[in-house]
Amino acid sequence: MSDIGEKAILRHIRSRIPSWGVGLVLGVGDDAAVVETGPRTLVTTDSLVEGIDFRSEWTPPTLLGRRVLTINASDIAAMGGVPRHATVSLCLRPDVTFGFVDAFYDGLLERCAELGINLIGGNLSATHGSIVIDVTLIGEAHECLLRSGALAGDCVAVTGTLGAAAAGARLLTQGARLNAEGGLSSTGLWTESSSAAVLHCLRANLDPAPPLTVARSLAERGFVHAAIDLSDGLSGDLMALCAESNLSAWIDPERIPLNQHAVNLERARGGDALALALHGGDDYQLLVAVPAEKVEDAVAEAMMWDVKLTCIGGFEAGEPLVSLKMDQTLTALSCVTQDHFKGVKRPG
Amino acid sequence: MSDIGEKAILRHIRSRIPSWGVGLVLGVGDDAAVVETGPRTLVTTDSLVEGIDFRSEWTPPTLLGRRVLTINASDIAAMGGVPRHATVSLCLRPDVTFGFVDAFYDGLLERCAELGINLIGGNLSATHGSIVIDVTLIGEAHECLLRSGALAGDCVAVTGTLGAAAAGARLLTQGARLNAEGGLSSTGLWTESSSAAVLHCLRANLDPAPPLTVARSLAERGFVHAAIDLSDGLSGDLMALCAESNLSAWIDPERIPLNQHAVNLERARGGDALALALHGGDDYQLLVAVPAEKVEDAVAEAMMWDVKLTCIGGFEAGEPLVSLKMDQTLTALSCVTQDHFKGVKRPG
Numbered sequence: 001m002s003d004i005g006e007k008a009i010l011r012h013i014r015s016r017i018p019s020w021g022v023g024l025v026l027g028v029g030d031d032a033a034v035v036e037t038g039p040r041t042l043v044t045t046d047s048l049v050e051g052i053d054f055r056s057e058w059t060p061p062t063l064l065g066r067r068v069l070t071i072n073a074s075d076i077a078a079m080g081g082v083p084r085h086a087t088v089s090l091c092l093r094p095d096v097t098f099g100f101v102d103a104f105y106d107g108l109l110e111r112c113a114e115l116g117i118n119l120i121g122g123n124l125s126a127t128h129g130s131i132v133i134d135v136t137l138i139g140e141a142h143e144c145l146l147r148s149g150a151l152a153g154d155c156v157a158v159t160g161t162l163g164a165a166a167a168g169a170r171l172l173t174q175g176a177r178l179n180a181e182g183g184l185s186s187t188g189l190w191t192e193s194s195s196a197a198v199l200h201c202l203r204a205n206l207d208p209a210p211p212l213t214v215a216r217s218l219a220e221r222g223f224v225h226a227a228i229d230l231s232d233g234l235s236g237d238l239m240a241l242c243a244e245s246n247l248s249a250w251i252d253p254e255r256i257p258l259n260q261h262a263v264n265l266e267r268a269r270g271g272d273a274l275a276l277a278l279h280g281g282d283d284y285q286l287l288v289a290v291p292a293e294k295v296e297d298a299v300a301e302a303m304m305w306d307v308k309l310t311c312i313g314g315f316e317a318g319e320p321l322v323s324l325k326m327d328q329t330l331t332a333l334s335c336v337t338q339d340h341f342k343g344v345k346r347p348g
Numbered sequence: 349m350s351d352i353g354e355k356a357i358l359r360h361i362r363s364r365i366p367s368w369g370v371g372l373v374l375g376v377g378d379d380a381a382v383v384e385t386g387p388r389t390l391v392t393t394d395s396l397v398e399g400i401d402f403r404s405e406w407t408p409p410t411l412l413g414r415r416v417l418t419i420n421a422s423d424i425a426a427m428g429g430v431p432r433h434a435t436v437s438l439c440l441r442p443d444v445t446f447g448f449v450d451a452f453y454d455g456l457l458e459r460c461a462e463l464g465i466n467l468i469g470g471n472l473s474a475t476h477g478s479i480v481i482d483v484t485l486i487g488e489a490h491e492c493l494l495r496s497g498a499l500a501g502d503c504v505a506v507t508g509t510l511g512a513a514a515a516g517a518r519l520l521t522q523g524a525r526l527n528a529e530g531g532l533s534s535t536g537l538w539t540e541s542s543s544a545a546v547l548h549c550l551r552a553n554l555d556p557a558p559p560l561t562v563a564r565s566l567a568e569r570g571f572v573h574a575a576i577d578l579s580d581g582l583s584g585d586l587m588a589l590c591a592e593s594n595l596s597a598w599i600d601p602e603r604i605p606l607n608q609h610a611v612n613l614e615r616a617r618g619g620d621a622l623a624l625a626l627h628g629g630d631d632y633q634l635l636v637a638v639p640a641e642k643v644e645d646a647v648a649e650a651m652m653w654d655v656k657l658t659c660i661g662g663f664e665a666g667e668p669l670v671s672l673k674m675d676q677t678l679t680a681l682s683c684v685t686q687d688h689f690k691g692v693k694r695p696g
Contacts (some may be wrong), residue, residue: 025388029592030495031423031577032392032487040373041389044380045435045484049473075379087393089482091439121484125397129477134437136393136484139380147378229379244377 004098006124013105013124021118023084023140033120035085035138042139044075050130058172060180061100063206064133065107070208071231072137073115074284077212078229080145080219083115083137088122091132103180115212145219149226150245150289156313157295159211159286159302162234163262163273166280168205171198171265178202194268197261204259210284214305218288223298226289233281235322235333241287242320250325251313251333253278278333289315352446354472361453361472369466371432371488381468383433383486390487392423398479406520408528409448411554412481413455418556419579420485421463422632425560426577428567429489431463436470439480451528463560493567497574498593498637504661505643507559507634507650510582511610511621514628516553519546519613526550542616545609552607558632562653566636571646574637581629583670583681589635590668598673599661599681601626626681637663 014028021027026034048054048068059067069086076083088108092101101124112119117137175188176198184199210229218224226245228237234256242249258273266273277283288309290298295311302309313325323330362376369375374382396402396416407415421431436456440449449472460467465485524536524546532547558577566572574593576585582604590597606621614621625631636657638646643659650657661673671678 026492026494031426031575032390032429032485034427034489034492035389035391036387037389038386039384041383041385041486042380043383043433043435043468043484043486045437045469045471047437047439047471047473047482049439049475051476052474078379079382081380085391087391087484089393089395089437091395091397091478091480093477120391121393123393123395123482125395125480126400127397127478127480128399129441130439130475132439132473132475132480132482134395134471134480134482136391136435137380138389138391138486141382144374144382146374227379 009098009101010124016105016109017119022116024118024120027118027120033085035120037084037138037140040141040144042076042079042081042141043136044072045134045136046072046075048133056131058177059206060178060182061103062107062180063178063182065104066111066207068133068135069108069111069115069117070210071284072135073212074210074229076137076139077210077215078145078227078286079141080143080216080227081139081141082216083117083139085118085120085138086112087120087136089134090122091125091127093131094126096131143219145215145224145227147226147228147241147244150241150247150315151225152247152315152317153292154225154289154315155292155295155311156238156249156251156315157288157290157298157309157311158230158257159214159307159309161257161259162230162277162283162285163280164201164204164259165208165282166276167259167262167265167273168201169282171201172205176202178206182207194265197265200261201265205282208282208284211286211305211307214302214307215286215288217305218298218301221301223294223301224288224290228287230283230285230287231281233279234287235278237287238322239320241289242322245315246320247315248318248321249313249315250323250330252325255310255312257308257310357446357449358472364453364457365467370464372466372468375466375468383468385432385486385488388489388492390424390427390429390489391484392420393482393484394420394423396481404479406525407554408526408530409451410455410528411526411530413452414459414555416481416483417456417459417463417465418558419632420483421560422558422577424485424487425558425563426493426575426634427489428491428493428564428575429487430564431465431485431487433466433468433486434460435468435484437482438470439473439475441479442474444479491567493563493572493575495574495576495589495592498589498595498663499573500595500663500665501640502573502637502663503640503643503659504586504597504599504663505636505638505646505657505659506578506605507562507655507657509605509607510625510631510633511628512549512552512607513556513630514624515610515613515621516549517630519549520553524550526554530555542613545613548609549613553630556630556632559634559653559655562650562655563634563636565653566646566649569649571642571649572636572638576635578631578633578635579629581627582635583626585635586670587668589637590670593663594668595663596666596669597661597663598671598678600673603658603660605656605658
């Protein structure tokens, strides 16, 4: 990498970036990029740090490039917005190969093209430690969907299925791997007969595919009051919605749409996928507050976008708290959230 | 740091951020921030990496917070824009103290207040290596001032004086230091009689004060065709203007406004501040292309903003090249630019 030099790498990257895109006035190359967004401009930023958020030996660089864009796009989507423009700062060890950088940008630019996002700026630096990837994503919206909008009586609903990303994380610790093209290179501890489930869960973890249009569509029709994307896990993110909306919430564990591949893999080892769905995180599905009288409409609208929307509980007046409802009995749920400085933290 | 935990630190930081500002609809705390900018939105991003862009033992954290905002604001200013909204990603070693983070945000928020910038998002992560600080700054403009706008016959002009930041970098290697409040704690190799010059140059390096309004004002009046901020050094940044405008340029070394403190310190050690001004970088003054017939107007307008504007050369038709003009003789200038992967690189 140090043989090639930063300027040459930046020239190479720049040559790969399309110069045209929606809202793009001036792309990479001047003191700042120039874009047109509005009426509301959304801004989100998320980092991936080697050793904390990803492991290089587990993560093909192409998928790393795709993922860092996806997780930021998920935040814009959860606000009811459309992603438009991204900046990417890459801080690399000097021993990282040019092939790594090129493959990272392969994935990033592929995902940009899929999502209609312009790459408008960035940096390349050397570091003596972990690889650090920072992406800031700019989107636009007419009306924004906040975490604070849930009302007492709203249903707690989620998109898609939960638990596959966390099952994928466990598979990675057991030696399962994807190859550079995103196919399965090793099933780890599992036999070939489980390869479809292993591949599904690894991809859910390393190359998530969140629903990016449905929240906006539901919001425009008044079918949803509040939204958050499921990055920390259902328990933690529902608690965040409760805190911002100043409500309590209950969920019926039997209604949680568990990912079938995760269920099968967990069952085979004598475990239960419910814990993965509740606390696992990284699913990047949407958690939304749906007005009770609009649940059928919302489910039908989501289906138009090929997204399954499932009502799993309800919001109620009360101190911010998340409970599991089983046989009409409420049990307070411990929220497990990630803490980068303390490892996994279990408050309450 | 790991005793306190990421969530607690984020809560503390968040409690310090003002919730109101120009164009701010929704600040920190949801999936994304919501702002209103326009008609043109400017986006720039710049990183500071420990060991490459700064050394912790040389840089009071308060000034680090101020500087990372300033260098991004300088990019927005060089586009003729107004800085508005910033995101900050901080990647820290686990051994970094809470006091460091708090002091960093002291400086950052102080500079935000001075410049009218809203802090709208960010991240806090742990890393096993160098501290990495990424800032993305969003600004707005009506008309943008590009690097590509210079015309043959335009004057090459610079704001302020040059060389002090590079002199400051040398002083740091010689043991001169600022204290946490930004005052002088050591003059290093220099006697007390030089303390005013040492303090000036250290501050120029660690807490630069670029002109942030004058480029916009000049552009609105048609007194300037192109602009770039002097981050890499006069030679390299003028070459960048030439390359983007497809012109050559000459500069008269005797007309370059050398910083008097840098001149005095260099003279005392038998050196010449011209090299610092030409290649030193980090001055964050503006380099602009001024139409020849507007030079007097431009100088007078800049003076209204208390900014000295000096014409030091001219743009001409020809292959991108920067020359020094001495006694009517042109000598091609080697451009020295920073390369993070190769150290200082000297092309040409």
